[in-house]
Amino acid sequence: MADYFFELLTEEIPAWMHDAAMATLRERLGKLASELGSDANGVTVSTTPRRIVFLLKNLRLREEDREQEVKGPPKKAAFDASNQPTQALHGFLKKQNATLDDVIDSGDAYVMIRKKVTGRETSAVLQERIPELIEGIRWPKMMRWGNGEHSYIRPIHSVVSILEGEHLPIAIFGTQSGVQTVGHRTLSQRKPFNVASYNDYVTKLELSRVIVDPLRRREVMVHRARALANEIEGIPSADGSIWAQWQYLTEYPGLVRAEFRRDYLALPEEVLVTVMRVHQKQLPIRDRHDRLTNYFLAVLDNDGDPDGNAAYGNSFVTNARFADAQFFYETDRRRKLEERLEQLSHLQFQEKLGNYLDKTKRIEQIAKGIADDPDAALAAHLCKTDLVTEMVKEFTDLQGQVGGIYAREEGLPENVWQAIYDHYQPVSLGDALPRNIAGAAVSLADRIDTLAGFFSVGAKPTGSKDPFGLRRAAQGVVQILLNRDKREIRIGIDKLIDLGIEAYAGNTGNTGNANVKDDLLAFFAERVRTILEASQVWKFAYDEIAAAMEAGWASSLTDLVDRINAVKAVRDEASFLSVLDSAKRIANITEGHAETEPDAALFEHDAEKSLLAALGSLKLNDAIAARDYRGALASFASLAPALETFFKDVMVNVEDEAVRRNRMSLLRKVGGAVRQIADVTKIVVDRRDYRA
């Protein structure tokens, strides 16, 4: 058993890229480790801002020997008339380093050999695979350096490669490996030192002021954050995202507590928090009542701040940013949001789709179609006005929130300011939805306007490219419409798309692209499917979703969810097999049949009459109308005996066309009842699972 240890020393890798890079590495190294007789548990990956480090434990010293089958020439060419090997076969065997004894019966027209392949030394495998693996990481943004031959996240400085205590020579982009590395940039000597193993490396680096494990760096900072906040009787704000950044911004973690001028606390909290978190990567400290204090924490690549330099510097920049923010805030408040509407006409939305005043008018019209609500109407009217405030020009990620805050300060009703504040929500899958119906209506209107507009000018997302965030816009629509608490809005996506398209009627930019609706429906169907499949709350299976969507989805998403739930609930019941078999049989027999009402006068068998009667007595349609889909599916299952008799006694494909068509119509009627809920034939069953 052997351990392999690797370090790549580079330059500061952007903090947001580390997690994904480590996940990729872990996965690929796990695969390599298992090929070499270890497994994913034997893999340790760490990064610091400028290092990528991994350890592979318990590797075999060489690959296992294995057998390999290779297909050769056609048998006709390999053996002559007297069944002796030809030159062609000898040539093949020679090339494969095999003998006639290795030839096996392939059972087809070709020669096949099975030969023994001797496993390679692990060192050779690592020498081949590690450079491939490291060089092959696809970073989100690559660069070239020096003479410009190579492209990677940052320039490569040195490589450590050690197998079982010995240097294993490899090269990464031409940089030859060794057994030396260096410590912290500013807190240790610049002189390189030797390392013998992973443990030796971790220890020596710690002495050279580098903590290799990102989670340990994080723990140190979490602990220190609490202590520093506690000294002023405060608590660090809860904020997972800042820790995920901080742990990759420092090799030797430390924190400093700094403060800003107290009078800036009069600024809106959202502004203060955004400046600190997003622009300065600082963490606000709150008091025991969860109120913001004028203290905050900042990360250091140094375990202390002996002269107060970092406290001074961080206070300095944060005060400067707040001075700007205060200036913007005071300037902005001299004009009401209503007075800013005209200015929106100078702000372009999209080249062919007009400016933000045009967009505002469309949002108002669509919002009215979604909810006839005066609060939604006012919110729609004002929702974009903050785009021309100084505050949003400077802090663009506060769009919506700033408008909401200013609306609140102008004394507009709570429903209105909250709707403006929330209308960009939800931003992501886990994000909160707008707090009230007005907010949901404006958010929907804004999104469908953007979608209908961009689709009409042919700016659809393709592949991984979605520069206008249209997938996210559609995803937000789906999230809002799936919601079923008091904020529920009862509109189907089909109706919403119509409203969006209508809003562009008469717009000069409208190209009249006739496929907009179909394209949008297909686009939304994909989003609906993805979101439902990803839901950890419902845990729907893909076939349940597909089955229910086949019966329609665009008129109501909450109804779709009810139907999926019904399918999910009954699929494991013993009677479900009969539902499925009946549906499949009906679908096969009636394929291509245009539906008509069955005519009882044409019935020849009792089985036909009793099937129709049984169907009538079920009141399936009543159950469906009451949205009791589970009950409907259960009662459909109870038709099984009547259907069984029908199929036993009645021949559908008879000569007499009227009789034949009538029988098909009867079956269609039966099958159609369940098809309003779901196309159950799409459900994949493993019959062994059913115990009757």
Next chain:
Amino acid sequence: MSRVTFQSLILKLQNFWAERGCIIETPLDLEVGAGTMHPATFLRVLGPEPWKVGYVQPSRRPADGRYGDNPFRLGKHYQFQVILKPSPLEVQDLYLDSLRALGLDLTRHDIRFEEDNWESPTLGAWGVGWQILLDGMEITQFTYFQQAGGIDLAPMSAEITYGLERLTMFLARQSSVFDIDWTPGVPYGAVRKQDEYEFSKYYFEQADVDMHWKLFEMYEGESRRCLDAKLVLPAYDWTLKCSHVFNTLDARGAVSVTERVGVIKRVRELAVRCAEQYLEARRELGFPLLQATSPG
């Protein structure tokens, strides 16, 4: 540390980089928004010739003017610009040494390199790099140039841009840029406050919009004429004049959103042609700096 002045910082940086083999250039005698636009950067990063240079560049950004009222913002500030081509592997250490040369004991400060990429649509240029934070404050922009004038670069240049006022303010612990000493006894404000006020007043309120649009057309025309006459350096001067006139019009609020894209594109077209022609001209000259003995 002895008293830090604006001037001492400039002198120390010049000495530091001169000792490391850089040519110490003088500022470009035209209005530019950043040291990057100096031909010693924008043109010299093109092609195979090695280049090491350092210089101060007064950088005019009309829209950033605050009439001398804001303690942090200036319509004109001074950058110290360094270009190292090809970028040496130890460039970050060299940079840290320059801070040590300014008297900083880096074990008692926090220095971090945080991702900050750079892109100039007017120059058709972009690069990858960091903002360098000293105790949480951005004091330097560090960029590995990848493209200039739409041309993929090789070898690659490292660009280090120090913000001189900010750095002095911080080292001297002054809370207003106007209070730092240019030299002992002469505050920065005494030297510069009048032009901050007058140029803010001019760019925001007085600049003649019609005249500037005319100038833009004329400069653009002259730049093209020079390009056609294979005089790339004069052509580039006129390109820079276009850029400054555009910045003036922008500060004056005379450029609409739609126009903006179009005007930037016009300047970029000039910059791209300049870059192509400069490269061609150097090739015709046999890339003289390839033969020159490497300094330092």
